[in-house]
Amino acid sequence: MVAEKYYDTLIKITEIMDEKGRGMDEKEKSGIIYIRNEPEYYTIGTRYYDEEIAKYLDEVVDDWTGEESTLKKKSKKRSKKQDKIEEIYYLWKLHLPQ
Numbered sequence: 001m002v003a004e005k006y007y008d009t010l011i012k013i014t015e016i017m018d019e020k021g022r023g024m025d026e027k028e029k030s031g032i033i034y035i036r037n038e039p040e041y042y043t044i045g046t047r048y049y050d051e052e053i054a055k056y057l058d059e060v061v062d063d064w065t066g067e068e069s070t071l072k073k074k075s076k077k078r079s080k081k082q083d084k085i086e087e088i089y090y091l092w093k094l095h096l097p098q
Helices: 004-020 051-060
Strands: 032-037 042-046 063-074 084-095
Touching: 004 032, 004 042, 004 051, 004 084, 032 084, 051 084
Parallel strands: none
Antiparallel strands: 032 042, 042 084, 063 084
């Protein structure tokens, strides 16, 4: 659980990631496609990498990492399980103090 004093910071981070993480595609409803709270870090997945997100994290978070990852999604055109689409996205791991 994130400490209360970091809650506002986390809200601001997600707002920026939601806006910048969708890239240039105006049709996307949200830039954030994945959120998970682990005991030692908070992971947020965005559709795209954005330098402004990285700069903001450098300013407000003491320790963070980022990496490309893939997400396998079921194809909307076919219902067979073997028809999976791999989508590349960016994972941001934020190490927030407890």
